Amino acid sequence: MDNEVSRTHGWLVTIQRRGVIHRKHFSDGVHGGKQKSFAAAKGYRDEVISNNPPFSxxxxxxxxxxxxxxxxxxxxxxxxxxxxxxxxxxxxxxxxxxxxxxxxxxxxxxxxxxxxxxxxxxxxxxxxxxxxxxGLDGAFDPGAVRRKPARRKAAADTPTELRKAA
Incomplete structure (x- = not known):
């Protein structure tokens, strides 16, 4: 977050788990610069995720x-x-x-x-x-449906006749 008008500079971590929102701001000024505030934000994120794993x-x-x-x-x-x-x-x-x-x-x-x-x-x-x-395993990914699967270029760009012969 870099907002010159409000003079706010830092990182914002927001994670929701089972109806609870975990949110914390890491100011560049308080933490001694962009890199240090970013490292603190990542540390907080990792801690919240380890204490509150996503739904399976x-x-x-x-x-x-x-x-x-x-x-x-x-x-x-x-x-x-x-x-x-x-x-x-x-x-x-x-x-x-x-x-x-x-x-x-x-x-x-x-x-x-x-x-x-x-x-x-x-x-x-x-x-x-x-x-x-x-047979359902793994963690739930709420963003999976919004991401398009990568197109397989070779199969998609090859004429049907060639794919059948291969």
Whole structure:
């Protein structure tokens, strides 16, 4: 932070963990220059992170949201949008299981109520989510979804025919 108007120079550390915001300013003047205040800010950041580790993917995946109506995190009842305006007997309903992937995207699997019945589709969605969460490892990265994955130049710029032959 360098603001000539307020004569504020330094580093600001802000970290949120489990609803608590850890915030501290490190002034260049108090710490004896930019490098020293930066080192103090990094030290504080590292200390906060070590004392308050980020959610694991599994922990994050089990947070109950305010809008949850099924009673189960990551499982919801869904009407296919193209049938929503049709009469009830023509609507297509599903139970959907969803879970986060390490790169920030979400995986969804749906089970037809017409095909499996209300209870059968619900149980299948529960099982699909439970099985997927078992394989979920690592820390939750809230910025992953905003970052675009790097494009593989060789594969992206090679004609399809050449890729198939390779």
């Amino acid at each position: 993917m599994r922990e994050y995946s089990n947070i109950v949201k305010k809008n949850n109506r099924s009673g189960v995190v990551g499982v919801c009842r869904y009407c296919a949008s193209e049938t929503r305006d049709l009469s009830e007997d023509k609507q297509r309903w599903f139970w959907v299981a969803s879970w986060p992937l390490p790169d920030g995207r979400r995986k969804r699997v749906k089970f037809s109520v017409k095909k499996y019945g209300e209870e059968g589709a619900f149980k299948m969605a529960l099982k699909a989510r439970k099985d997927a969460l078992r």
